[in-house]
Amino acid sequence: MSHFLSPVFAPGFFESEAVHIALGVGTLVAVVTGVVGVFTVMRGQSFAGEAFGDLGTTGGAGAYFVGVGPLWGFVLGNVIAAGAMEAVGVQRVRGRDLATGIVLGAGIGLAALFLHLYTTGHSTTGATVTILFGSVFTISSATIPLILALSAVVLAVTLTIYRPLLLSSVNAEMASARGIPVRLVGVLYLLALALAAALAAITIGTILSTALIVGPAASALRITRRPLTALLTAAGIGVGAVWLGIVLAYDSYHWPPHGTIWPVSFFVVTLVFITYLLSGLPEARRRRQADRRSSASPVAQPATPS
Amino acid sequence: MFSGFMVNAWEVASIVAVVAGVVGFFTVMRGSAFAAHAIPNGSFAGAAGAILIGVNTLIGLAVFSLGGAMTIGLLGRRGRHDVATALTLVAMLALGALFLSFLVEYYAEVYSLLFGEVLGISPNEIAPTAILGALCILAVAILYRPLMLSSVLPDVGEARGISSFRMEMLFLAVLALATTMTVPVVGTLLIFSLMIGAPAAARSFTDRPLVAMGLSVAIALLIVWIAIAASYETNYPVGFFVGVGSAVSYTVGRLCAVWRNRRTAKPAARGGGLQSDAQIASNIVT
Numbered sequence: 001m002s003h004f005l006s007p008v009f010a011p012g013f014f015e016s017e018a019v020h021i022a023l024g025v026g027t028l029v030a031v032v033t034g035v036v037g038v039f040t041v042m043r044g045q046s047f048a049g050e051a052f053g054d055l056g057t058t059g060g061a062g063a064y065f066v067g068v069g070p071l072w073g074f075v076l077g078n079v080i081a082a083g084a085m086e087a088v089g090v091q092r093v094r095g096r097d098l099a100t101g102i103v104l105g106a107g108i109g110l111a112a113l114f115l116h117l118y119t120t121g122h123s124t125t126g127a128t129v130t131i132l133f134g135s136v137f138t139i140s141s142a143t144i145p146l147i148l149a150l151s152a153v154v155l156a157v158t159l160t161i162y163r164p165l166l167l168s169s170v171n172a173e174m175a176s177a178r179g180i181p182v183r184l185v186g187v188l189y190l191l192a193l194a195l196a197a198a199l200a201a202i203t204i205g206t207i208l209s210t211a212l213i214v215g216p217a218a219s220a221l222r223i224t225r226r227p228l229t230a231l232l233t234a235a236g237i238g239v240g241a242v243w244l245g246i247v248l249a250y251d252s253y254h255w256p257p258h259g260t261i262w263p264v265s266f267f268v269v270t271l272v273f274i275t276y277l278l279s280g281l282p283e284a285r286r287r288r289q290a291d292r293r294s295s296a297s298p299v300a301q302p303a304t305p306s
Numbered sequence: 307m308f309s310g311f312m313v314n315a316w317e318v319a320s321i322v323a324v325v326a327g328v329v330g331f332f333t334v335m336r337g338s339a340f341a342a343h344a345i346p347n348g349s350f351a352g353a354a355g356a357i358l359i360g361v362n363t364l365i366g367l368a369v370f371s372l373g374g375a376m377t378i379g380l381l382g383r384r385g386r387h388d389v390a391t392a393l394t395l396v397a398m399l400a401l402g403a404l405f406l407s408f409l410v411e412y413y414a415e416v417y418s419l420l421f422g423e424v425l426g427i428s429p430n431e432i433a434p435t436a437i438l439g440a441l442c443i444l445a446v447a448i449l450y451r452p453l454m455l456s457s458v459l460p461d462v463g464e465a466r467g468i469s470s471f472r473m474e475m476l477f478l479a480v481l482a483l484a485t486t487m488t489v490p491v492v493g494t495l496l497i498f499s500l501m502i503g504a505p506a507a508a509r510s511f512t513d514r515p516l517v518a519m520g521l522s523v524a525i526a527l528l529i530v531w532i533a534i535a536a537s538y539e540t541n542y543p544v545g546f547f548v549g550v551g552s553a554v555s556y557t558v559g560r561l562c563a564v565w566r567n568r569r570t571a572k573p574a575a576r577g578g579g580l581q582s583d584a585q586i587a588s589n590i591v592t
């Protein structure tokens with residue numbers, strides 16, 4: 001069996017504990033980010049999702065500096081950032097990107113300070129790179145209970161506010177007319193997004209965090225218009241991309257240049273990007289047909305009695 | 307503080323601040339903060355790629371920032387703009403991660419691209435920065451009226467024959483140019499805070515576009531100058547002071563706007579800085 005599959009799965013793939021953890025955590029994170037991401041895309045908050053990935057870095061750098069576990073830094077940093085965005089004015093759709101930008105700018109400045117303080121104390125930039133790029137292959141099994149708890153919290157919050165969140169994401173005015181506290185729902189969602197991004201950034205790096213929040217969800221929303229189907233599709237695309245990415249990264253050890261593993265993030269992002277492009281094809285074809293019909297209609301119109 | 311290598315830092319930082327103030331004004335106006343974050347941030351992959359194949363990093367930065375800008379514009383034409391920006395950014399970053407994994411010993415260089423080393427600028431970096439900066443300003447000056455109209459009132463612009471899509475692509479190209487010139491000298495992260503904080507603050511003070519742009523340049527200059535002086539005194543990174551300075555200037559601007567609104571007690575002005583779009587529009591259309 002393993003001999004038969006060896007062209008696909010390099011030797012040792014099924015025995016490696018690092019691979020087991022990577023697959024398990026990767027699946028969990030892909031499901032959480034897929035579910036949260038559908039609302040991120042619907043609400044046009046991709047920038048906030050990306051910013052939380054980077055802002056978690058600030059918290060992570062701060063945690064390195066203070067000497068506590070980086071996961072706490074990521075979580076705390078993002079919760080503070082979510083509060084700051086809310087205060088600056090993320091609730092107005094038009095001011096959203098600006099509010100995110102202001103908070104992100106300040107946060108990155110702080111990250112520069114923390115990293116400066118940390119690296120002058122320890123004379124290494126290795127910490128910087130670990131914080132920025134993270135790797136799914138370097139997760140220690142000790143953090144897994146925390147990761148599980150965090151995922152459960154995010155999913156619980158999102159599913160608890162599912163219906164009001166859905167309505168206020170699609171049409172905020174109608175939602176508030178129906179008595180939904182749109183602002184409170186927005187804040188709760190922003191917190192869920194902040195936690196999901198922290199979880200993703202610490203386990204699989206900030207690049208993949210953004211890719212998994214935005215990519216599968218955006219593809220899913222182009223494939224289906226039904227919200228529940230979109231949630232499941234997004235989670236499915238995310239899990240698929242992560243699994244395939246991990247397999248390819250493991251195989252890449254045998255690719256040139258010899259002896260280096262190609263980053264998992266490269267494979268996963270490539271897969272997510274291709275999925276997004278492909279998911280636009282059916283709609284593009286529909287649009288082309290509609291264009292052809294409408295360009296043909298002026299000729300046909302006089303003939304049809306109205 | 308004003309001798310030797312510090313003179314280079316003052317000069318280059320001032321050029322960067324002027325460009326950030328001008329280009330950033332349109333960034334805030336158009337709500338393109340995410341693109342202003344994505345293009346500089348993703349372009350570092352170009353620098354890593356350039357190191358990998360052994361060409362000038364400036365070429366790598368230019369190729370990636372322009373390529374990224376065009377991808378954002380094209381993908382954003384059909385489909386959601388923020389999704390297009392996010393996916394383009396992660397695609398560039400993932401390529402950067404791939405290049406970096408082949409280049410084990412260059413981490414320090416990447417670090418300096420992310421956070422910048424404005425205090426370590428050499429004199430021969432000033433000329434290219436100044437030329438590219440002048441190009442940016444020139445481009446904005448030429449595009450000023452159509453770009454302004456299409457940013458504030460895209461429908462009116464379309465009616466007058468200004469294609470919103472073409473304006474978006476041109477603006478993203480200017481953003482890419484600004485990125486190429488600023489990233490090697492001040493880093494990707496610093497330019498972003500300058501481009502958002504200073505113009506957003508400026509718009510809280512005035513509704514007139516040219517005044518706001520001038521004010522935005524002035525605030526950007528003030529932030530960098532204070533940041534360099536503070537960094538020189540304390541030895542903390544310049545990026546920290548610029549990031550905090552931008553946020554502080556924005557907060558002060560917002561507080562002033564709130565105070566102004568309360569004093570004039572105009573109910574229509576409750577929307578804060580955003581209500582001024584209509585006024586700016588009426589200023590340029592007439």
